[in-house]
């Protein structure tokens with residue numbers, strides 16, 4: 001036995017939120033302005049703020065890391081705020097929508113219908129008809145969609161542009177949320193593809209390609225590369241059965257961002273190398289095909305914050321609680337109730353209210369929302385700058401799956417505002 005003292009294990013920490021520099025007043029800076037002043041400008045808390053510059057930078061980083069032939073799509077369910085969708089439409093190559101409602105927002109935002117694709121289980125007939133009328137690409141997820149699309153195509157005298165979403169026979173390892181492999185409500189099982197592709201040919205639909213989406217929130221480049229490789233191989237096999245050449249090969253995405261202590265930002269370089277190989281192979285195997293990557297969270301997640309105001313400060317049996325004016329009702333994900341198995345803290349900080357001097361002391365405190373449920377927890381016993389009533393509690397990594405993914409009616413508190421700055 002060695003008598004050397006073991007190095008004490010340090011608790012894992014959050015990745016630093018360096019995307020928001022410190023403002024001159026000690027508050028953090030978003031969209032080039034101090035957050036404490038922005039809160040005054042917005043005129044209410046809670047609110048979400050998204051930084052346009054960071055969105056632009058993120059797209060530029062991806063463009064630099066991935067081959068230029070790869071098309072970059074924004075999956076707008078991550079953040080459907082019309083101002084965000086409009087801004088993103090000007091930066092990326094296409095928008096992925098998951099309902100006719102999102103389709104409306106994308107078209108209003110000025111997205112080119114040719115570069116819009118529509119995926120999702122349970123598309124209603126009216127939604128399929130709207131998609132054909134709009135001229136967007138429908139990612140077919142069920143054989144039931146085919147006759148509806150064919151009928152709409154005939155009625156409007158327009159081609160029904162279709163790609164097939166494949167439920168592959170593999171999973172994206174290390175994903176927060178698995179959306180392919182095994183039995184799934186998404187896409188068409190590989191085994192059913194020969195019959196479905198033949199039916200697309202018989203109905204004379206405008207076949208354009210394949211869509212594979214294995215899962216979400218992955219921080220392991222090697223598993224993303226493996227899923228992309230396998231997706232490519234599968235698409236290549238299926239292309240042999242397709243009624244016409246593949247024009248779009250959507251290899252999914254699943255790029256994650258660091259939310260929890262110990263998580264590190266995704267390294268894009270191996271993914272770039274892997275995609276370069278696939279681009280070169282596709283040039284030979286499927287010369288008409290464009291490779292597409294569709295990302296939601298990775299594009300918008302780190303550019304957004306959720307801002308609440310502290311309305312009470314309580315100590316209960318030695319534990320400090322900062323009670324805010326919003327929580328789970330606006331930000332279900334940060335409360336840990338949107339798909340997390342074990343609740344962990346998002347990165348959170350305190351910003352002094354406008355005009356208040358910065359505080360150097362820190363304390364351990366829990367940040368809780370105003371709802372009558374113990375689930376309304378934004379930070380569980382975190383090390384935070386000491387806060388007073390009136391100060392702001394800020395949740396980072398909140399640009400994706402925030403406002404639109406939260407039960408804002410629960411308990412009847414005021415709506416939150418969203419601003420793009």
Ligand SMILES: *Cc1c(COP(=O)(O)O)cnc(C)c1O
Pocket residue numbers: 075077078096119213215216217252253254255294295296297298400
């Ligand atoms: C949700 C979804 C996305 C976006 O996932 P992120 O984790 O936000 O990148 C992309 N494609 C499909 C088909 C989706 O359902």
